[in-house]
Each structure stands twice: as structure tokens, then as C-alpha cells.
Amino acid sequence: MNEERAHYIQKIGVTFEKMGLPPLPGRIIGLLLVSEPPHLTFEEIISELQVSKSAVSNALKYLEMSSIVEYITFTGGRKRYFRLSTQKWSKFLERDRENISSFYKILQDVIKMRSNDFPEFNQSLINMCKFYEMLEEYYPILIQKWHEIINEPNTQNKIQSSNP
Amino acid sequence: MNEERAHYIQKIGVTFEKMGLPPLPGRIIGLLLVSEPPHLTFEEIISELQVSKSAVSNALKYLEMSSIVEYITFTGGRKRYFRLSTQKWSKFLERDRENISSFYKILQDVIKMRSNDFPEFNQSLINMCKFYEMLEEYYPILIQKWHEIINEPNTQNKIQSSNP
DNA sequence: TTACTTGTTCTGTTTTTACAGAACCAGATA
DNA sequence: TATCTGGTTCTGTAAAAACAGAACAAGTAA
Numbered sequence: 001m002n003e004e005r006a007h008y009i010q011k012i013g014v015t016f017e018k019m020g021l022p023p024l025p026g027r028i029i030g031l032l033l034v035s036e037p038p039h040l041t042f043e044e045i046i047s048e049l050q051v052s053k054s055a056v057s058n059a060l061k062y063l064e065m066s067s068i069v070e071y072i073t074f075t076g077g078r079k080r081y082f083r084l085s086t087q088k089w090s091k092f093l094e095r096d097r098e099n100i101s102s103f104y105k106i107l108q109d110v111i112k113m114r115s116n117d118f119p120e121f122n123q124s125l126i127n128m129c130k131f132y133e134m135l136e137e138y139y140p141i142l143i144q145k146w147h148e149i150i151n152e153p154n155t156q157n158k159i160q161s162s163n164p
Numbered sequence: 165m166n167e168e169r170a171h172y173i174q175k176i177g178v179t180f181e182k183m184g185l186p187p188l189p190g191r192i193i194g195l196l197l198v199s200e201p202p203h204l205t206f207e208e209i210i211s212e213l214q215v216s217k218s219a220v221s222n223a224l225k226y227l228e229m230s231s232i233v234e235y236i237t238f239t240g241g242r243k244r245y246f247r248l249s250t251q252k253w254s255k256f257l258e259r260d261r262e263n264i265s266s267f268y269k270i271l272q273d274v275i276k277m278r279s280n281d282f283p284e285f286n287q288s289l290i291n292m293c294k295f296y297e298m299l300e301e302y303y304p305i306l307i308q309k310w311h312e313i314i315n316e317p318n319t320q321n322k323i324q325s326s327n328p
Numbered sequence: 329t330t331a332c333t334t335g336t337t338c339t340g341t342t343t344t345t346a347c348a349g350a351a352c353c354a355g356a357t358a
Numbered sequence: 359t360a361t362c363t364g365g366t367t368c369t370g371t372a373a374a375a376a377c378a379g380a381a382c383a384a385g386t387a388a
Contacts, residue, residue: 015267020184053334103183106172110176124253131310221366244364
């Protein structure tokens, strides 16, 4: 575990904490991002991050439920290799959107509940609503566009990495 | 404090908790959304939510720093009336985007750090990056569009609320 | 069968968070 | 000046979160 790696794992960890994940899941994401290979065993995670089995077990359970991590097994082996689930990545992104969308629904209810005694405030709530409407409208388009871009065969193999 | 109001305050509170806010700030947002008038004094917040002065003081400090709540004073009075800062609302939204953007920067660094030994994984990281690039590109456009929509004078006064 | 590998689950501890209560303080008022 | 109003800050506490360590379980190998 060299300095730079440890630094990134740390940094990625706090970034994901800010996004609402517990600390260890955040650091596991960091570890799996910088690891070569990008799949690690249970024990490797423990020894790299110096945490207990139980903590790792719970953190991995959390990450699997959140569609962030999955595991694979190699030929016949019972041992699991955990890795970032890049396929389901967009599913994870959607979690934020669910919060947004649930707040949007609440806002609509609130607007209906309110009297007309404070029209300025009501209007600003309506304006907020409009923003979320736009978000709901454009987000699926964005996802769609993204799938188009990453499936373009001519860019598919343009892998750029500085280390040879 | 009637049933329906209390229910919404609760619901809004948990929604904002999921978005990373502490419980009381979340409930204060809920309270200020359903209150008529939409501005309340320090004491009113205390008596409505049945919490301590210190808790409210800290929660309001937190909400002001987050650009969610501001206060106004009426003619000469020393008393502050706290309300949702609907002007700065988009600033609050931007906080999420800052997390996203900081993760995007990390991702770019990680891609540079990695060897070419696992090109498939590297490619999926690059694809993730592309999604964030798109987000960074379209979000400001969305904000811009939103401002255009809410400033259209013909829709400005179309206030629709069910209660007369 | 025993024993080992690969985790999981349970129990307890440490740390952090959220809040209460009281002391405190600054400006307005009497 | 003292006193009241409108908060803030300090100190302590209860509850929750994050984790460690040990016991446990399920499959594999010997």
C-alpha cells in the first residue's frame, strides 16, 4: 500500500461519505478503483484496509444492495472476488434521483395544501417545482444519450491510460 | 399543529435526512414549507417542533450556511423571521453537483494512475467519466433554461393553489 | 470423520451525532 | 442603572453509528 494509493482511497472515501455512504463502504470503493487487478478477495480487502472481518462483511453487503459492488468467482473456485459493478453504475446514480423525485412529489402536495395568502412564496415553490420537472424530463434523455455514446464502436476501444 | 401538517413535516424531514441533512434541519425545512405565513420566529419554531433553543439555534446556523434558510426583520423590530431562501435555492442544489464534480476529478486521476493490464475495467471507468462530463455540460444549461422559464412574465402570476 | 477455508452473525466497545439545559451575551427598554 | 427580549455558546447526556472480536455456519478437502 503505497502513499499515493492510500491518499486516493482516503479522498474517495470522504467524497462518498458526503454523498451519504458510511465510511468503510466509501473506502472500499476507493480501494477497488485503484486496485490492480480491480477485483479483490475478502481477505485482501481486510489486509489492505486493516479492518475487521465483520466490518468488511457488512460493508460489502451494503455495497451489493446499493448496486455498487458485485462478486465473481473464477473456474470452480469457491472464493469470491469483489469488484465495482460498472454495469449497474447508473442504477446507483438513480438513488439520488429518487430522493429528488420524492421531494418533488412532496412539493406538489405542499403547494396544494397552502392557502393563497402568500402568493409570492407559493409562486417560488411552483418555480422550484418547475426545476424538478425539467430534471425529471432531461435525466432519462441524458442516460439515453450516454448509452449511445459509450456504445459507439469507433470510440469503444480508444483506451487512454498514461502508464504503459 | 394538525395531523396533516405534522405528517408532512415528518415526511419532508426524512427526505432531507436521506439527502444528507441532520434530522432537525430537515424538519425545520418541512415546517417552513407548510407554515402560513412561511416565515416564523425562533420561538415559534421551538414551540411547533418542541425542541430546545440550542438545537434550533444550531440547526438554523446550519441551514443558513447551506443557503437553505435566511431571515428577515420587519420595520425596526429586532425579532428575526426565518424563512426558506427560495432565491438561493439553486445554490443549495449545487452542493450535490460539487460532490459529483469532485468524484469526476478523482475518477480522471484514477484513470491516469491505472496500468493497461485491465483495459475492460479502464474502459468502463472512462465511460463513467463520460457520463459526468455530460452532466457537467448540461447542468448549467438546465439552470439557464430554468431561469428563462420562471422569468417569463406571462407565467409569472399564474398562481394555482387549490385553497381559496 | 475431522479440519480448514470463507465468510456471516452476534455481542460488546468506542466514537460520533443530536439534542437538552443552563449560563451567557448583546441590544433594546424602562 | 437594571431588566427584558432574542438568541448564542458551553457542558453534559442519550442514542445511534461504526467497528472489533469471537462464536458460529456452510461448504470443501483431507
